[in-house]
Amino acid sequence: MTDDDVIGMPNATASKPELTLSKIVATPTLNSWSQAYNAGNLFAVLSIEKKEEYEEKDYLNLLGKEILNTLEEEYFSLETKNLESIKKAVSLTCKKIPDNVLPCLLIASVVNNILYIFVLGNGKAILKRKDKTGAILDSSSEKLVATSGFLEDNDIVILETKQFADIVSKEMLFSSLDHNTTSEIAEVLSPKIHEKEEGGAASIILFYKTTKSEELEEIEEDKNEDIANGEDEKIQVQERKKQYFEKITKQFRSIKSNFTHSKKVFLTVALILVLILFVSIIFSIKKQEDAKTKAFFQEVFPSAQKKYNDGSALLGLNKNLAKDNLSAAQKILNENKSKFKPKSNEEKQILDLLKKVEENLTSASEVNSVQAKEVGSDKSSLLDFEAKNPSKITQFAQDDKNIYFVDENGVYSVEKSSENKKTIVKNNNAWKEAGGIGAYIGNIYVLDKKGNQIFKFVGEGDSFEKSNYLQNDQMVDFSKVQSLAIDGSVWIISLDGSIFKFTRGKRDDFKISGLDKPFVNPTKIFTNTDMDNLYVLDNGNSRIVVLNKEGVYQAQYQSSILKTAKDFEVMEKDKKIYFLSKDKIYEMDLK
Numbered sequence: 001m002t003d004d005d006v007i008g009m010p011n012a013t014a015s016k017p018e019l020t021l022s023k024i025v026a027t028p029t030l031n032s033w034s035q036a037y038n039a040g041n042l043f044a045v046l047s048i049e050k051k052e053e054y055e056e057k058d059y060l061n062l063l064g065k066e067i068l069n070t071l072e073e074e075y076f077s078l079e080t081k082n083l084e085s086i087k088k089a090v091s092l093t094c095k096k097i098p099d100n101v102l103p104c105l106l107i108a109s110v111v112n113n114i115l116y117i118f119v120l121g122n123g124k125a126i127l128k129r130k131d132k133t134g135a136i137l138d139s140s141s142e143k144l145v146a147t148s149g150f151l152e153d154n155d156i157v158i159l160e161t162k163q164f165a166d167i168v169s170k171e172m173l174f175s176s177l178d179h180n181t182t183s184e185i186a187e188v189l190s191p192k193i194h195e196k197e198e199g200g201a202a203s204i205i206l207f208y209k210t211t212k213s214e215e216l217e218e219i220e221e222d223k224n225e226d227i228a229n230g231e232d233e234k235i236q237v238q239e240r241k242k243q244y245f246e247k248i249t250k251q252f253r254s255i256k257s258n259f260t261h262s263k264k265v266f267l268t269v270a271l272i273l274v275l276i277l278f279v280s281i282i283f284s285i286k287k288q289e290d291a292k293t294k295a296f297f298q299e300v301f302p303s304a305q306k307k308y309n310d311g312s313a314l315l316g317l318n319k320n321l322a323k324d325n326l327s328a329a330q331k332i333l334n335e336n337k338s339k340f341k342p343k344s345n346e347e348k349q350i351l352d353l354l355k356k357v358e359e360n361l362t363s364a365s366e367v368n369s370v371q372a373k374e375v376g377s378d379k380s381s382l383l384d385f386e387a388k389n390p391s392k393i394t395q396f397a398q399d400d401k402n403i404y405f406v407d408e409n410g411v412y413s414v415e416k417s418s419e420n421k422k423t424i425v426k427n428n429n430a431w432k433e434a435g436g437i438g439a440y441i442g443n444i445y446v447l448d449k450k451g452n453q454i455f456k457f458v459g460e461g462d463s464f465e466k467s468n469y470l471q472n473d474q475m476v477d478f479s480k481v482q483s484l485a486i487d488g489s490v491w492i493i494s495l496d497g498s499i500f501k502f503t504r505g506k507r508d509d510f511k512i513s514g515l516d517k518p519f520v521n522p523t524k525i526f527t528n529t530d531m532d533n534l535y536v537l538d539n540g541n542s543r544i545v546v547l548n549k550e551g552v553y554q555a556q557y558q559s560s561i562l563k564t565a566k567d568f569e570v571m572e573k574d575k576k577i578y579f580l581s582k583d584k585i586y587e588m589d590l591k
Contacts, residue, residue: 515555
């Protein structure tokens with residue numbers, strides 16, 4: 001496909017420039033995807049290819065959008081845009097690219113009449129100036145490379161991926177640049193790209209043209225001042241105006257008595273002309289300030305508006321992606337709202353959009369502030385037992401018939417029907433400090449925080465045989481473990497918010513994504529074989545967080561009482577959460 005645009009550049013120096021833009025992007029395939037992107041004076045070409053075949057169908061599409069969203073967020077949050085600051089924003093974006101894809105990322109930014117180019121992977125930036133054409137940056141490096149230079153009138157800049165260059169020969173590309181417009185160039189090259197099934201082929205073609213403007217020259221002289229010094233500049237301007245007016249008034253009074261009537265009339269006319277000049281100076285200064293404010297607003301607001309629109313459109317489809325876009329919009333608006341005059345039209349638009357963003361962000365985050373109510377002991381046998389037996393013991397588990405707990409001496413079972421207690425496993429120096437206990441199909445699991453091991457006790461009649469659950473090559477640190485849960489796999493929550501997953505004694509790759517804020521002092525994790533989700537008691541944030549078993553954030557339930565909760569139990573079929581706080585059992589509705 002191709003795309004054409006004309007972009008006015010408010011930051012050009014001593015000129016009124018225009019950037020004409022065309023995009024050429026191939027149709028994505030199962031193994032490769034590309035996109036050509038622009039926002040304001042930021043331009044990017046991205047292609048990504050799979051290294052392996054296990055990813056889901058839309059993996060490349062979602063990953064590519066996440067990378068471009070990160071680039072936009074980092075770029076438009078910069079107060080000053082130069083080679084060093086932009087490179088830092090691009091480097092942060094590159095960290096979003098995982099190792100399981102082959103990337104090619106080309107980025108161009110036009111600030112005033114300076115072109116900044118950045119390339120990661122196998123890509124090329126080409127410049128045509130007058131009758132000469134050549135590569136200004138040609139990279140095949142896995143590291144980010146950069147260059148910069150001044151643009152001149154009628155320059156043409158091309159950003160192309162390696163896949164694009166493999167299809168469009170250098171001779172064909174250079175020949176196409178003889179056409180008058182970028183759209184004509186794209187019309188020549190686009191059919192060639194779509195003849196091939198190469199999803200990574202993409203390019204942006206930029207045409208830079210300037211029109212001289214004396215007024216813009218004057219405006220630019222002021223705009224070269226750092227925005228951070230804007231308040232000082234305003235004070236200095238006001239002081240100069242005040243001093244100028246006082247000087248004129250003083251001179252007028254000192255010579256007024258020496259003039260005849262006709263001379264006084266002449267002087268009055270002259271003074272009026274001076275006042276008119278003075279007013280015109282004030283008007284010119286205000287006009288320049290308004291132009292700078294408008295230019296900066298056009299950098300900030302459209303990018304935030306785009307993020308808001310994208311996030312709102314995704315609310316009903318993918319709440320995690322919606323939240324990412326809305327959070328990016330929120331960050332842009334919060335970082336820049338103080339840079340506009342109070343009660344100005346720009347500030348009003350910023351605050352109005354911020355309010356909409358925060359409303360939709362609450363919806364996307366599935367934050368449920370719920371009213372917890374105290375209930376009777378019959379709602380949860382486990383929590384009732386813990387409430388009746390307050391002690392330093394914090395590790396409990398249960399199955400249909402029994403409640404289990406562990407201390408330094410052994411593992412104990414208590415029948416739910418009779419409350420008869422017995423020792424089922426003696427600790428013969430097996431564990432040094434128990435950090436979690438679980439029961440699964442008749443077997444008992446005990447986690448040793450100091451030994452960095454999980455012991456599995458397999459029931460054989462009235463006794464239990466001990467074995468090491470973790471395989472010998474599993475190097476883990478259990479010193480901060482808070483609790484565990486079992487559904488066939490063993491799930492472990494640590495004090496720092498890390499969640500470990502082990503299956504058949506080997507650690508699985510598990511990452512949390514989409515969480516609006518990190519865990520603070522999480523103490524319990526809950527799941528079982530009948531559940532699709534994991535539940536985490538996050539005492540530091542007074543909430544219970546719901547994740548699916550791939551680690552993707554689903555929802556959260558907030559209540560101030562959860563800050564002091566000791567344990568909890570989830571009954572998905574009944575849509576209830578029960579938790580124990582200060583020896584009382586409370587109930588919350590599960591949505």
